[in-house]
Amino acid sequence: MAQSNERRTSRRDIYLRLRQMVLTLELAPGAALSENELAASLGVSRTPVRESLILLAQEGLVQVFPKIGSFVSRVDAGQVADAQFLREAVELSSLEDLPGQLDPEIVEELRNNLERQRRPGLDREEFFALDELFHRDLMRLSGHGNSWTTVAAAKGHLDRARRLGLHGHESPAVFADQHHEILAAITDGDTPGARARMRDHLRAVFNDIERIRARSPELFASDPATVPVRRNVVVWE
Amino acid sequence: MAQSNERRTSRRDIYLRLRQMVLTLELAPGAALSENELAASLGVSRTPVRESLILLAQEGLVQVFPKIGSFVSRVDAGQVADAQFLREAVELSSLEDLPGQLDPEIVEELRNNLERQRRPGLDREEFFALDELFHRDLMRLSGHGNSWTTVAAAKGHLDRARRLGLHGHESPAVFADQHHEILAAITDGDTPGARARMRDHLRAVFNDIERIRARSPELFASDPATVPVRRNVVVWE
């Protein structure tokens, strides 16, 4: 896209880096952040760090309590459900707008993507990256690629919950199969079938979450207005 | 909601104020902003102003060009269409999840709202505020009130376009009638009817935009990568 337009700036780097760390659970839900610490460890001043935290706070990925502290937000079950609803509504509606003739370039890309999803020895993050691209390209097929951006921004909590779900022995192969069926229905021109399979797929993803929530409740927010805990002294190394 | 939780902070005030000014067109699309000027006129330092602009930039309501300037973003036809798609998908899907027994409190609120929409002498901003609440409450009926927040955040461009559309002699009465029909279908338990009327309503809103775009093209972005113009020297007084 307008890649040359966006000048490289320290804030953008830090923002993307922190965001990735939160989404991949490298920064665990509930972890305490600190402008000073982050600034020191990232080698910049507090300003770009602080501005990044503010952006992440607007996305709901961190919580900032004035004069108290900043924390990686716990996975909120309500927000997960909201993101699920939003995503389902948008992705299913998008299927209704599929054109008669699919863009062969995107279809080719989707097929390549699917093949890579089946590659053995795929690690979790690689699979998630492919999954993200797959769903985005599906929406590009119907000309709603930009709306995927909004969905992607809103589903931070959902993504973290999914990563928790795949933390164990879950295999991504099941999801890859579902992806395959969805694409098959689309290329067959079977819109109702595509809708049904897409809905089943998204719900399957969602159902995993309740399972993991029962297993690791401490990563989820119990109360919408959670009380922040003071920084636990964690000596690393 | 958690009103007492959010402490009053200078940044939050400024952010909300600027956002309102952009959405109500008090700050016209394309207008040049300046951290220094805004800070001076708002009586604070650059910091909270700057942080607010960064947030608004993430919402797409302003554009910040490093070392060049900040500008109220022009209404982007693409973003308007994206917002329309998103909103339609979410609001229509929400209707599918309506419970058998509607919350009487919300229904009552919706009825009161409708009555006020018909009050003669209603000005534009009053109508928009009521419209906003009406659609939000509709989603609350199906338990998706939180998702409205996401939609509301994404439809900034759509809202500005709508305000342009109602700048002329348009009467909100037509929309109030449509609102009435939607609510009637819902309380009758006629979900398909509600869907159809809601879709017509949202499309009617959208169609107005193309009309106004033909009339005032300068407020719309011609090119996705618009070239910012240097601040025009406007001496006031």
Place this chain on the structure above:
DNA sequence: CGTGCAGTACTTGTATGGAAGCACTTGTCG
């Protein structure tokens, strides 16, 4: 008169120093 170049006035980005506030710790007094 046209053209190029240096100067200037502005912009946002980053760094840094208090200001204000919260929570825990510790000492003191009943």
Place this chain on the structure above:
DNA sequence: CGACAAGTGCTTCCATACAAGTACTGCACG
């Protein structure tokens, strides 16, 4: 021993100074 209060150390917020970069302005020169 228990309770209360001052102290300490941390946090984020805000203000401000400087750095880096852009675009316009006006003058000199061909």
